[in-house]
Amino acid sequence: MKFFLLFTGLLLVSCTQIPDGIEPVSNFDKTRYLGRWYEIARLDHPFERGLSKITATYTLNNDGSIKVVNTGYNEEENKWDVAEGKAYFVSDEDVGHLKVSFFGPFYASYVIADLDKDNYDWAIVTGPSREYLWILSRRPILDEFSLNQSIEFAKSKGFPVEDLIFVKN
Template sequence: MKLKSKRLLPALMASMFAVGCAHTPPTIPPVASVDLQRFMGDWYVIANIPSYPEREAFNAVESYELKEDGRIMTTFRYRKGSFDAPLKIMHPVGRVIPGTRNAVWDMQVFWPIKAEYVIVGLNDDYSQTIIGRSKRDYAWVMARTPTISEADYQAALAKLKALGYSLENLRKVPQQWPEATP
């Protein structure tokens, strides 16, 4: 049994790596194109269908920085459970999928796993965006400001519904900032 386990472990790790690295076109429609330079910078998470670390996030902000080699260095900052909790930081790395006009990325939080990241909504002025996934398991409504109008929020929810999302697990992320934001 021990010998069999030793042979299975490399095969399991290789298959996990292949799954993490394989790219198939998204089944959720991305926006037509994204100007990466304009997309870079801070985005406040207004609402999401959260991944595990985000379930109790307060003051969540995702920041993007485009590197010369094409990688998108990401800093996700949040406080877990309250506005007064210690700041937590994660550093996923994004990579644009060639041929997607910058609208589809692989986002790697942990090696070797890469997650699909599809920009499915983006205002012309780059003030608001919606990120989705083909599995419709996670989604993010983000803006350049910590709040958006109720009309914009409802429009984002309608867009997610139209894309086939259930909004049952959608969570509005608490944002509370002094006048000068991060």
């Protein structure tokens, strides 16, 4: 529960901005993005500290919003933490910029900064600033080429990639 209660601190900012110099992906296809994603690496945050086997699962709600279910295993407490939320597009649905809420009317920015547009096999996601970065994959392990490409992209955009935490899956 610690994971998700602390996450609400981020959401209370109610921020949907995009970090300077970052462009959300265009020609985005939400139906191809739906499904399960595995967290490969991230920048450290209290709301995920101590968690492994982290996934995010996205499904379409009847109202057109996207249901978000985040799970992570807390080894210290020997239990799974789960949070459910909703995401909405900030503008056009073909632009990878959403706002996500796990707590009432408060939203945080979810910016897809880079994406394997051929197969939707990996994605690089940020929040409202360069303090937030996630490398996601459709599989628990991302191939070395794609991982290195993702890290280099993030580095070129000014993210502190030397601080990345690689998730135990």
